[in-house]
Amino acid sequence: MKAGSYLLQGNEACAEGAIRAGCKFYAGYPISPSSEIMERIANRFPECKGAFIQMEDEIASISAVIGASWTGAKAMTATSGPGLSLMLENIGYAIMTETPCVIVDVQRAGPSTGQATKPSQGDVMQIRWGASGDYQIIALCPWSVQEMYDLTIESFNLSEQFRVPVFLLCDEAVGHLREKCVIKDDIEIINRKKAKGKPPFGQDGDDLIPPMPSFGEGERLLVTGSTHNEWGFRKTSDPDVQMRLVKRLSDKILLNQDKIIRTENYLLDDAEIGIIAYGITARASLKAVKILREKGIKAGLLRLKTLWPFPEKVIGELSAMVKKLIVPEMNLGQIVREIERVSKCDVVRLSKVNGEVITPSEIVEELLLAKYYS
Amino acid sequence: MPKGLQKYLRLQAMPTPFCPGCGHGMLMTAILHAIDEAGLDINNMVFVSGIGCAGWIPSPHFNADTLHTTHGRPIAFATGVKLANPELKVVVISGDGDLASIGGNHLIHAARRDMPITVICANNSIYGMTGGQASSTTPIDAISKTTPSGNIERPFDLCRLVGASGAGYVARYSVVPLKPLIKSIITALNHNGFSFIDVLSPCPTYFGRMNKMKRPVDMFDDLKKRCKKIKKGEKSEEGVIPIGVFVE
Numbered sequence: 154m155k156a157g158s159y160l161l162q163g164n165e166a167c168a169e170g171a172i173r174a175g176c177k178f179y180a181g182y183p184i185s186p187s188s189e190i191m192e193r194i195a196n197r198f199p200e201c202k203g204a205f206i207q208m209e210d211e212i213a214s215i216s217a218v219i220g221a222s223w224t225g226a227k228a229m230t231a232t233s234g235p236g237l238s239l240m241l242e243n244i245g246y247a248i249m250t251e252t253p254c255v256i257v258d259v260q261r262a263g264p265s266t267g268q269a270t271k272p273s274q275g276d277v278m279q280i281r282w283g284a285s286g287d288y289q290i291i292a293l294c295p296w297s298v299q300e301m302y303d304l305t306i307e308s309f310n311l312s313e314q315f316r317v318p319v320f321l322l323c324d325e326a327v328g329h330l331r332e333k334c335v336i337k338d339d340i341e342i343i344n345r346k347k348a349k350g351k352p353p354f355g356q357d358g359d360d361l362i363p364p365m366p367s368f369g370e371g372e373r374l375l376v377t378g379s380t381h382n383e384w385g386f387r388k389t390s391d392p393d394v395q396m397r398l399v400k401r402l403s404d405k406i407l408l409n410q411d412k413i414i415r416t417e418n419y420l421l422d423d424a425e426i427g428i429i430a431y432g433i434t435a436r437a438s439l440k441a442v443k444i445l446r447e448k449g450i451k452a453g454l455l456r457l458k459t460l461w462p463f464p465e466k467v468i469g470e471l472s473a474m475v476k477k478l479i480v481p482e483m484n485l486g487q488i489v490r491e492i493e494r495v496s497k498c499d500v501v502r503l504s505k506v507n508g509e510v511i512t513p514s515e516i517v518e519e520l521l522l523a524k525y526y527s
Numbered sequence: 528m529p530k531g532l533q534k535y536l537r538l539q540a541m542p543t544p545f546c547p548g549c550g551h552g553m554l555m556t557a558i559l560h561a562i563d564e565a566g567l568d569i570n571n572m573v574f575v576s577g578i579g580c581a582g583w584i585p586s587p588h589f590n591a592d593t594l595h596t597t598h599g600r601p602i603a604f605a606t607g608v609k610l611a612n613p614e615l616k617v618v619v620i621s622g623d624g625d626l627a628s629i630g631g632n633h634l635i636h637a638a639r640r641d642m643p644i645t646v647i648c649a650n651n652s653i654y655g656m657t658g659g660q661a662s663s664t665t666p667i668d669a670i671s672k673t674t675p676s677g678n679i680e681r682p683f684d685l686c687r688l689v690g691a692s693g694a695g696y697v698a699r700y701s702v703v704p705l706k707p708l709i710k711s712i713i714t715a716l717n718h719n720g721f722s723f724i725d726v727l728s729p730c731p732t733y734f735g736r737m738n739k740m741k742r743p744v745d746m747f748d749d750l751k752k753r754c755k756k757i758k759k760g761e762k763s764e765e766g767v768i769p770i771g772v773f774v775e
Contacts (some may be wrong), residue, residue: 177611178610220603224573
């Protein structure tokens with residue numbers, strides 16, 4: 154798409170962001186409320202010289218994405234909670250083989266089939282812990298159609314840079330929102346680093362991220378989800394290789410978290426009460442902050458654009474500055490436990506799981522209760 | 528392994544971990560022989576395998592690009608490889624448990640799509656790596672660790688399944704004798720579309736010992752005796768395993 158302002162749906166903006174980031178492969182399976190991403194890609198890929206395939210299920214979709222990524226293509230898939238559950242085994246494979254890929258999760262109300270077209274934030278822990286073993290992933294939470302575009306590009310960049318699956322964790326409300334999206338020409342695009350003859354699973358330099366060759370480049374790659382040494386040879390009984398590999402898979406994200414984590418502050422400088430929110434809920438929270446400020450209450454918002462790795466440093470600092478933190482989320486309290494873990498002040502939960510978004514007035518009410526009665 | 532084929536191997540990965548009498552080493556030889564005879568450039572090939580003994584045939588042994596995937600999913604991974612770079616020749620080598628049991632859905636859909644990849648199923652009618660449990664190709668009445676009184680479920684006829692799903696080349700051969708198998712692999716590799724070979728490869732360690740074929744040679748003799756070429760339309764007799772090309 155040419156630079157300019159467009160009226161787009163969130164899911165459409167995500168597809169356009171992927172194309173702009175250089176995505177050349179998409180495999181997916183229909184599931185509400187994410188299907189518009191796949192439909193837009195199916196329409197747009199022929200002119201972008203990308204390969205699109207509708208697979209037989211979500212397991213096959215993520216498998217094909219990983220195969221394509223090792224063949225040199227930037228690759229993605231999109232789904233919702235139940236489909237993500239099917240993908241988890243191979244998400245673990247992508248983590249273990251350090252395969253760049255972008256997975257969009259347009260969250261809907263669960264568990265199970267739940268409410269297919271209603272928003273939720275119930276997958277925040279599924280994406281973090283769903284696969285087996287120890288690992289770190291990256292997850293970004295857009296709160297607007299603009300960010301469905303911008304953060305999709307950012308997801309590809311981070312994924313290529315850190316050789317890790319990156320989740321664009323949105324929800325039905327943002328996915329189906331229609332609003333203005335500004336598309337610019339000057340956008341930074343990052344591609345995976347290459348180095349001929351270097352071990353594709355070794356520790357390359359200080360950033361712990363090895364270069365990644367592709368199939369067909371003559372590197373004769375050994376790619377396996379089993380424990381492997383720097384050349385990909387299986388070492389399934391070697392305690393040292395296992396420990397070093399698993400530690401590096403986490404360290405390459407944790408030691409680089411300052412380069413990854415993005416948060417935004419709204420009116421926090423003099424705030425006595427802080428709201429911490431992500432995704433569509435942050436949007437309601439910002440409105441709530443404005444209402445509260447009009448009432449003379451010093452409230453502010455910390456918005457988590459990056460959910461994983463968890464921005465615990467900035468939250469810890471905020472908790473030392475405010476009297477109370479309020480955490481609204483469309484689940485029964487998943488991220489709030491992480492916030493409680495790192496906070497020095499009182500943390501108040503605001504949960505909503507009826508398949509409807511949290512409104513600004515609900516946050517205002519909760520905050521007034523918390524301020525005056527507890 | 529013949530000397531001339533050793534160039535295709537990562538010698539540091541040898542010897543193979545296969546049990547004495549296992550057919551997978553012979554299948555490995557047949558595949559490399561076919562690649563050599565067909566004059567294919569192994570640098571232009573990607574070998575995709577799943578979990579199980581057969582998944583080890585290409586990975587780590589073949590000195591080429593290899594993708595050792597999760598259980599049952601190699602065909603889905605291979606689909607991504609092929610679509611991302613159609614110039615590459617993509618070959619899936621895996622077992623019956625991997626391709627037909629846990630991965631059966633991907634097998635029929637790749638055949639339906641006529642995805643231009645070659646799938647070689649090293650079919651030993653049992654789960655070898657996990658210790659001898661029944662698979663979707665274990666014959667009726669056969670003993671396995673999970674069918675101690677004899678298997679009561681009907682096995683898949685993989686060639687009929689894949690043929691009915693739309694594959695353009697479908698064949699079955701055993702690893703004895705090797706020559707017709709090599710010829711079939713060459714045809715499959717040169718086929719422009721989805722090609723599938725059901726390769727009967729004995730597992731003496733589990734299947735043989737549990738089914739009155741105590742020595743590896745008993746299993747080879749059994750295959751030689753029972754595998755017969757069947758003409759089109761002809762019905763095979765009881766106990767006969769039809770081999771040959773079923774779709775071309």
